[in-house]
Amino acid sequence: MSTPTAALQGEIHRLQLQVNSLRTEKGAEQITVGNYILARLEQLRVTSIFGVPGDFNLGFLDLVEDHPTIDWIGNCNELNAAYAADGYARVKEHSIGVITTTFGVGELSAINGIAGAFSEMVPVLHLVGVPSTSQQATKPMLHHTLGDGRYDAYVQAAKQFTFSQAFLSDKNHAAAEIDRVLIDCITVARPVYIALPTDLVHQKISSESLRIPLTRSPPHNNPQVESFVLEQIVTLFEAAQGDAVVLVDACAIRHDVREELNDFLRKTGFPVYAAPMGKTAVDENYERYGGIYLGTISRPDIKEKVESAKLVLSVGSLLSDFNTGNFSYNIPTTRTIEVRNYPILTAPDLHSTHTRVQYASFPGIGMKQFIPKLTERLTSYHENASEITVPKFVTDVPKEENGDITHTWFWPRIAKFLKPKDVIVTETGTSNFGIQDVALPEKSVLVSQILWGSIGWSVGSLLGAAIAAREVGLGRAILFVGDGSIQLTVQELSVMLRLDVKPIIFLLNNSGYTIERYIHGKTRKYNDISNWTWTSLFKVLGDPEEQLSRTYTVRNKDELSSLLEDTTFASADRIQLVEIIMDPLDAPRALKVQAELSGKTNSYDAVLNPTTATA
Known part of the structure; x- marks a missing residue:
């Protein structure tokens, strides 16, 4: 369908939904509010919902688990679930990511991930199970509340990080409210928020509006x-x-x-x-x-x-x-x-x-x-x-006498390992900067969080990205992450094992937060971390006999090159983790320059050396 035709059709659908919201369809087939939401998500090609169960969303989760085409992806915590929904939406075009949490404690845990999706313009629905409509009215001192009767405190917080919100309180307006925020989600590419009270999940409403698709076409230009x-x-x-x-x-x-x-x-x-x-x-x-x-x-x-x-x-x-x-x-x-x-x-x-x-x-x-x-x-x-010349975008693998794995050598060498349709996830820090200088294969997808830059985001995002890649027929899911970053969200490796997704994880072990070292405090202990036994992670997180996973440690160029050339490794037939030993003070060129500029912007040098400060 051409762009003008799609825009016109979208306008028609919007008007039809507005008309439907003003009338009650008699004789139309009835559907529960919870299943209405799932029907809309199915129309938006959602086949996975992320989140953590809690007592205020369990009734809705029954419907999710019983749904024929939508799977429940139980996460280790709500923050990771929000990251996963973000990664899923980035890879599965013309769909959205969905996270379901419980009232208060669950939704606040997820809010950093939702804020990141807002910052980076990723369409995510945050669906929150909340106390019943009667409890909303009488405001008893329930668990997960602040104890002061402010039942709207969390939706007020959500307004800062979502484009639109719907607090469902009346079944007669539920369909229109659900449609409104979902249309916002798919047209402006921002997170949205729906609060679903426990007593509305199974309330029956008309299914008539489901016959009208939600439009993602923007309004006509003047x-x-x-x-x-x-x-x-x-x-x-x-x-x-x-x-x-x-x-x-x-x-x-x-x-x-x-x-x-x-x-x-x-x-x-x-x-x-x-x-x-x-x-x-x-x-x-x-x-x-x-x-x-x-x-x-x-x-x-x-x-x-x-x-x-x-x-x-x-x-x-x-x-x-x-x-x-x-x-x-x-x-x-x-x-x-x-x-x-x-x-x-x-x-x-x-x-x-x-x-x-x-x-x-x-x-x-x-x-x-x-x-x-x-x-x-x-x-x-x-x-x-x-006739305008264009510099050829290629980075040759440099010949270095030293056998140590350097960033200057690593990223061009990795570029030769990547294949068309690979989904490549990079973490804030060395990985985000290192990947910039190499050309990626055709039809590959890069998933990175450069604006929000939440440490650990990439691990949760990898889960969602890998699931989406499998659903849409893309290739391998590959993560580049530092040893400091992965410690924040490492639990999601257990979910990957349970779901049999098979990413390759390149873990850059450089003994701490290298990007922070370059911004400020190269030798400060706050940029150090504990060194884990990385090759034992999968044993602890769900694969004690190592039947579903493989792990490796490489310490020099020859060891890494041999692994990259191994056809079994490259086939990604199971989840794999490669620990790569690198110097703590080695970093990509672009990161070094950016970190120096950021340090000056943060005025650390001026504070420590006031005589060098300029007006």
Whole structure:
């Protein structure tokens, strides 16, 4: 279905749901509120629900367990469940992640994971089992309450980290409220919250609205404004005479415009680069793809190509510190004077809900409908654009005399191990930065949390990502995580064993928090951790006879290369953990530079050395 047609159909569905919410359907088949929620989730292609049981959600969990197509994934704690729902949603496109917790203690445990999904624009439903409607009214001093009668305290907290909320209190409005927040979830790509009282789970309501699908198509762009914006951008391209590059970022992935974006790139021929959070939005083996632009941290050839272009078309930008080289983008506006050999034009910025041209912002002009129209107008530049050279994005494995495993050697070597359709999860720290400098195979998916950066997120996310990858027919699930990070969420390895998912976990044992050492306190003991017996983890967590798992320790380049070339290991026929011994003070180049910039931003140097501080 074409984008305009889908948008029109979406508007029709929205109006039909509004009409249904204003009337009571007589004679329609009845369904319980709990099963109505599950029916909607099934329509959204959800087949796994994460969470932890608690007395206020057990009635709903009965329905989940009895459902023919939706599985219950019991997690070790609510925080890990939220991370898993996040990873699931990132990998399973056109679906959402779902976490179910209990009132108060459960939902507050999950809130960090929900906040991360909000920060990084991941569609997650947080479904909370809460006390009955009568208890909500009389407010007895129940367990899991604050003891002061504030039964709304937790939903007030949820409002800070979710896009919309529904506290179901009346069965007659339940369907409309459920639909409202789910539509928000799939159209704005943010978490939403539903509170389900125990006595409403089995209340019967009409199933009529289930006949109308929830629409994920954004509303139509205003045609007059869209036409004006289109002319403005075309004029800028004409002035640039085709000397332009495209910079893609996170929102191109989150807001489902990769198909439109890739069609634009192939029909226009413009060079394309990505911000770290936009990595794998474009096939990294595409001949017009030049690599990662990260401001001053970029490779010199990439930095020169992006910053010297007369025009940069930014698609889906998310300008956080770790995504921009500590805000060091050097893509000027028309009011910025730069020393160049030719004039520089301002970057149009296409986003999910607005388009910015120079200093003017146009709300409501979303990129999904706009990009195809821009493609039609700019295909004539293909010949000129194709003549712009693009640095080949490849990193050779360096020849190092020392046998120690260094980050400079490790990441290019790992790139040769990766396969098309692999799902690659990287943890905050060395892994997030190391993976940026290597090209990933076609149709691979990178799952990383660069903006929120919660330590340990990747382990829970790996569980959800691995389940989603299995459901949609992707390849191996591979995690790169440090020894410090994995200690926060290691329990979820037991769930992976129970569910027979088979990720490969590369555990970088560098004796603590290397990213923190580089930001501040290289020799401070607060950046040290206890060294676990990593190769015994699976025995403790559910595989005492090691029938379901394998573990390895590698200490030098030869040992790691031999393992990577082992076909049994590469086949990922069971869950595997590889402990990789690395120097505590070795780190990827980009991390070293970013950490130095972050340390200065945090003013630690100024505090410790006041004589070096500048006004």
